[in-house]
Amino acid sequence: xxxxxxxxxxxxxxxxxxxxxxxxxxxxxxxxxxxxxxxxxxxxxxxxxxxxxxxxxxxxxxxxxxxxxxxxxxxxxxxxxxxxxxxxxxxxxxxxxxxxxxxxxxxxxxxxxxxxxxxxxxxxxxxxxxxxxxxxxxxxxxxxxxxxxxxxxxxxxxxxxxxxxxxxxxxxxxxxxxxxxxxxxxxxxxxxxxxxxxxxxxxxxxxxx
Numbered sequence: 001x002x003x004x005x006x007x008x009x010x011x012x013x014x015x016x017x018x019x020x021x022x023x024x025x026x027x028x029x030x031x032x033x034x035x036x037x038x039x040x041x042x043x044x045x046x047x048x049x050x051x052x053x054x055x056x057x058x059x060x061x062x063x064x065x066x067x068x069x070x071x072x073x074x075x076x077x078x079x080x081x082x083x084x085x086x087x088x089x090x091x092x093x094x095x096x097x098x099x100x101x102x103x104x105x106x107x108x109x110x111x112x113x114x115x116x117x118x119x120x121x122x123x124x125x126x127x128x129x130x131x132x133x134x135x136x137x138x139x140x141x142x143x144x145x146x147x148x149x150x151x152x153x154x155x156x157x158x159x160x161x162x163x164x165x166x167x168x169x170x171x172x173x174x175x176x177x178x179x180x181x182x183x184x185x186x187x188x189x190x191x192x193x194x195x196x197x198x199x200x201x202x203x204x205x206x207x208x209x
Contacts, residue, residue: 007063007091010083012072016063017041018095021054026207027095028053028102029088029122030062031109035075040068044188045106045128045195052199053104056207059096063088065112078108078135082115089120102206104128107157107184111135117143124174124206126150126199129158129184132166140170148175148202150195152182175205 007014032046033039041062050060065081066073073080085103092101101122105113110127114137117125124146130137134157140147147170151160160178167173177198179186186195 005061005091007087009066009071009073009087011066011074011076011080013070014063014066014072014084014087015041015068015070016061016088016091018059018061019050019054020059021057023057024059024096024099025057026100026102027059027092028061028104029085029092030060031085031088031103031105031112032062032065032068033106034108035065035068035081039108040064043106044192045186046109048188048192048195049104049106049126049128049199052196052203056200056203058102058203059092059099061088061092078112078115081112085112085116086119089116089122093121100124102126102203105130107131111137114139117145120145124148126202126206129155129186130163131158132162133159137166140166140172143170143172145172146174146206147172148177148205149173150177150179150186150198150202152184152186153178153180154183157184175202177201
């Protein structure tokens with residue numbers, strides 16, 4: 001069951017979709033790719049993650065950052081978008097008190113998740129294709145939140161060699177998966193079945209901890 005929501009964001013209303021699992025045992029917030037490069041909450045990777053989460057009895061909120069779709073405001077280079085993510089997180093916590101919360105971000109969204117980790121009440125996070133060479137992700141070297149990471153073998157925005165080098169300093173890392181033969185879209189243009197399997201494995205790793 002899905003419901004359109006309007007969240008009271010720091011720069012004005014934020015457009016969101018809440019999808020409730022049949023028998024939810026946890027909840028999650030999904031953060032989309034870079035707004036200035038066409039990223040929205042309807043991105044194929046985001047929707048794939050939503051589908052996998054619902055199959056794992058996880059209720060999901062996906063939302064548009066400020067300036068995207070019907071969300072008010074304009075792009076703020078990441079500073080304001082972290083606050084948007086916090087707003088989404090608070091909305092989910094109010095709807096599902098007592099349920100564990102996960103944060104999941106793709107590309108730019110994964111950077112916002114990483115920046116949110118020092119303050120979040122979430123217990124775990126999944127970073128999908130995190131652009132480690134473009135942003136400061138130093139928060140990941142000190143976080144105690146469980147982390148899982150997914151990247152593509154041919155991704156030149158989130159190069160797997162750089163990700164592997166960085167994750168050695170991420171003490172909370174539970175799993176790192178590299179999908180063969182795909183770039184930054186992680187194969188969604190061709191159906192994304194490997195991505196679905198990787199997401200399920202990542203989420204199950206977080207469930208087990």
